[in-house]
Amino acid sequence: MKELSLNILDITQNSISACATKIIISVEKDTKENLLTVRIEDNGKGMDKEFVKSVTDPFTTTRSTRKVGMGIPLLKMSAEQAGGEFKLNSELGVGTTVTATFKLNHIDRVPLGDVGQTISVLVSCNQQVDFLYVHKSDGEEFKFDTIEIKEILGDVPLNEPDVIMWMQEYIRDGIKSINGGA
Amino acid sequence: MKSLADLEAIRNKTVNKVGLRKENAEETRIVVGTATCGIAAGARPVMQAFVEEIQKRNLSNTFVTQTGCIGVCRLEPIVEVYAPGQEKVTYVKMTPEKAQKVVLDHVVNGKIVEEYTIGKAE
Numbered sequence: 620m621k622e623l624s625l626n627i628l629d630i631t632q633n634s635i636s637a638c639a640t641k642i643i644i645s646v647e648k649d650t651k652e653n654l655l656t657v658r659i660e661d662n663g664k665g666m667d668k669e670f671v672k673s674v675t676d677p678f679t680t681t682r683s684t685r686k687v688g689m690g691i692p693l694l695k696m697s698a699e700q701a702g703g704e705f706k707l708n709s710e711l712g713v714g715t716t717v718t719a720t721f722k723l724n725h726i727d728r729v730p731l732g733d734v735g736q737t738i739s740v741l742v743s744c745n746q747q748v749d750f751l752y753v754h755k756s757d758g759e760e761f762k763f764d765t766i767e768i769k770e771i772l773g774d775v776p777l778n779e780p781d782v783i784m785w786m787q788e789y790i791r792d793g794i795k796s797i798n799g800g801a
Numbered sequence: 802m803k804s805l806a807d808l809e810a811i812r813n814k815t816v817n818k819v820g821l822r823k824e825n826a827e828e829t830r831i832v833v834g835t836a837t838c839g840i841a842a843g844a845r846p847v848m849q850a851f852v853e854e855i856q857k858r859n860l861s862n863t864f865v866t867q868t869g870c871i872g873v874c875r876l877e878p879i880v881e882v883y884a885p886g887q888e889k890v891t892y893v894k895m896t897p898e899k900a901q902k903v904v905l906d907h908v909v910n911g912k913i914v915e916e917y918t919i920g921k922a923e
Contacts, residue, residue, distance in 0.1 A: 620841055629840050632869070690837045736849055740835070744867040771808050775819055778864050780856035781811045789803040796802070 622732020623657060623721075626694045628740060630659050630717055633690060635745055636681065637663025637715065644738070645753040646731065648723065655703075655721040655728070662714040671709050694719050701728035735790035738763065742786060743778040752790065759797035763790055818861055827885040828862040829908055833895075834879045836870035842877035843896070850897035851880075854904040863908055876922055882907055891919040 620626050627644060634642050639661035647656045666674065673679040675695050680688025694717070695705035702722035709715040721728045738752050742765055752763040768777070768786070775782065833839065833848045844867075851865045871879045876893035882903065883889050890913050892903060899917055906912045915921060 625840050625845060628835065628845060629837050632835065636869075688837070689841075693837065693841075736845055740845060740848055740867065743865075767805075768808065771805060772812050773816070775812050775815045778866070779811075779815055779819075780852050781815060782808070783852050784856060785803055785808055785811055789808070792802050 620693055620697065620729065623697065623729050624732040624734045624737040626690075626697060626719075626729075627657060627659065627734070628737040629690045630694055631741055634659060634661035634663050634715065635741075635748060637661065637665070639663035639714065639748060641749045641751075642741075643751045643753065645755070646734065647755040648757065650723065650757050653723045655723045655731070656718065657721075658716065658718045660714065660716040665711040665713050665715055666709040667711050671707060674707060675705070691717070697721070697729050701725040703728075733787075733791070734794060735787035738790055739783050739786040742768075743783045746777045754794050754797065756794075756797045761790075761793035761797050763793065821861075828864060829860075829885065830883040831863065831865045831903075831908070832868050832881040832883070833865065834869065834871040834877060835867040838870055838874035839877045839879065842874075844878040846897050847878045847880065847895045847900050850900035851904065854901050855908075858904065858909065860904075860908065873919070876919065879919075884908065884911070892917045893919045893922045 620629070631642060631644065641662045643660040645658045675691055677689055677692045698705045698719040698721055702725045703720035706718040707715065734752070734754070738750065742750050750765045754761045772782065831851050833844050833851070835844045835848070848865055848867070855863050855865065873879065873893070878895040880892045880895050880900070880903070881889050882892065884907070890907065892899070892914070895917070903914055903917065906914050
């Protein structure tokens with residue numbers, strides 16, 4: 620993947636397939652620790668211990684169209700090639716948390732890319748899910764919460780093109796305002 | 802800088818349009834495959850191009866949505882167009898430029914862009 624935001628888009632589909640109704644996506648940049656952390660946390664159906672053990676293996680998948688699943692292996696590879704780590708915690712009936720860390724200044728660290736586009740795609744295509752996006756950058760914080768957005772919109776759906784474009788720009792501006800580009 | 806007040810303005814501008822749409826239920830759906838294969842092949846910018854084109858042309862009743870793996874990963878990004886009264890049309894190896902043409906020719910003018918369809922690619 621060319622951008623970490625594309626990995627986020629990909630991994631979050633797993634949460635949606637697992638029937639999550641609340642998904643928290645967070646990105647944290649810590650320049651002092653030279654660390655970038657990406658986390659996706661859901662309240663989906665979770666996985667049992669056996670499945671968790673096998674899930675970083677590309678030959679494990681729940682998809683029915685073919686027998687390989689590359690989403691998690693690709694994110695794990697991105698993290699490890701940038702001096703970071705990949706962690707997955709899951710509990711049946713509770714949910715799953717995927718965490719990937721990266722050395723911020725590692726030469727092989729993939730850029731974060733356009734998070735605004737990723738979040739707007741997820742939100743507009745999965746209106747039944749509540750998303751919270753939290754972006755932290757060296758102590759400053761920007762939050763985008765779809766519960767608040769849905770309250771403002773009322774009957775107007777989240778897949779209205781004007782709304783999609785607004786979400787993208789709002790998130791991009793929010794990240795820029797705390798100097799959180801990575 | 803975009804603000805929540807801007808979103809409220811969009812709401813107020815759009816709310817009547819949404820009411821009208823409910824009475825006139827025929828809609829066009831543009832479905833983009835966004836499994837790992839689709840995303841890696843460039844599905845997100847393709848989706849973006851569709852949304853921008855729909856917004857630019859102010860097309861009501863046309864929506865972009867996502868689906869999982871359509872099953873022919875080597876032809877990603879794949880897009881399916883469901884227009885009222887028409888069979889599903891599957892476009893393959895899509896790009897943002899092709900997306901603009903599909904909106905203009907197919908969604909607006911009702912003419913399928915044969916050269917981008919899966920029938921032509923196979």
